[in-house]
Amino acid sequence: MLPMPGRCWLCQIPLMLYQHGICSLCYRHLPQRPISCPRCGLPAGQSHIECGRCLLRPPPWHTLVYVSNYQPPLSPLVLRFKFNRITALSVMLARLILLSWLHARRTRQLPRPDLILAVPLHQRRAWQRGFNQTDMLARKLSHWIGCEYRPAGLVRVRPSRIQHQLTARARRKNLHDAFRVEIALRGRHIALIDDVVTTGSTVDEISRLLMAEGAASIQVWCLCRTL
Numbered sequence: 001m002l003p004m005p006g007r008c009w010l011c012q013i014p015l016m017l018y019q020h021g022i023c024s025l026c027y028r029h030l031p032q033r034p035i036s037c038p039r040c041g042l043p044a045g046q047s048h049i050e051c052g053r054c055l056l057r058p059p060p061w062h063t064l065v066y067v068s069n070y071q072p073p074l075s076p077l078v079l080r081f082k083f084n085r086i087t088a089l090s091v092m093l094a095r096l097i098l099l100s101w102l103h104a105r106r107t108r109q110l111p112r113p114d115l116i117l118a119v120p121l122h123q124r125r126a127w128q129r130g131f132n133q134t135d136m137l138a139r140k141l142s143h144w145i146g147c148e149y150r151p152a153g154l155v156r157v158r159p160s161r162i163q164h165q166l167t168a169r170a171r172r173k174n175l176h177d178a179f180r181v182e183i184a185l186r187g188r189h190i191a192l193i194d195d196v197v198t199t200g201s202t203v204d205e206i207s208r209l210l211m212a213e214g215a216a217s218i219q220v221w222c223l224c225r226t227l
Helices: 024-028 054-058 074-083 089-108 123-129 133-145 168-175 201-212
Strands: 063-069 114-119 155-157 179-181 189-197 215-226
Touching: 054 089, 063 089, 074 089, 074 189, 074 215, 089 133, 089 215, 114 133, 123 155, 168 201, 189 201, 201 215
Parallel strands: 063 215, 114 189, 189 215
Antiparallel strands: 155 179
16 A cells, blocks of 8 residues: 655645655745845845844854744744644754755855754753754754764753743843853864744854854854844
C-alpha cells in the first residue's frame, strides 16, 4: 500500500515532496520582506548597505537573515511548533530559513558558517516544554549545509522571565550573564539560530558573548523578525 501523501501545512493540498511541508503556491504567497537593513533586519531605505541605526550603534552580530515579519501565515505555525509541540513542523520551518539564507548568500555574498549554535533554553524550561525548538531547527540546517553543530556549545546558566512579557529595557536586564560558551570559538564563522527576533535582546546578549570569545563573524538566522 502506498503511504498517504503529506499535505501543505497552510492549504492542505497533497504534496509530491511531502518533506517540504509547504506547496509552491503558498511559498510564493508568503509575505514579502520589506526593503530592510542587511545587518539589523529592520526596514530601511536600501537593502545593500547598513541603515543609519546600525552606523550609529551597530549590533554585535554582522548580518541577520529572516523569512518574514511575525505575521500570518507564519506566526501561527511558529506558535504551534513552539507551544503546542507540533514538532513535525520543524522540517518545513527549517527549510524556509535555509531558502532565505541561500537567497541572502547569493545577494549579499555571505560566508558559509563553519559552526551553528542555537539559542539555548534553561534546563528547567526545556524539561517543561519537552524540547528546544531552536535546537530542532539547527540540527536540520547543520545537516543540509554540511557544517558543524554543537548543541552544548552554548548554555543558559540561569533561568529568566519569559521575554515576550517584558519591555525592551527589562529584556536586556533579564538576560545579563544568562549564557555561557562551552567551546573554543576563536576565528570561527558562526550562524546563531533563533525562532523569532523581536527587540533583538537575546541575540544581542549572545552575540556579544560570542565576539568576546573570538568569533570571526556572526550571522543571525531566524524565522521571523518583528518589524
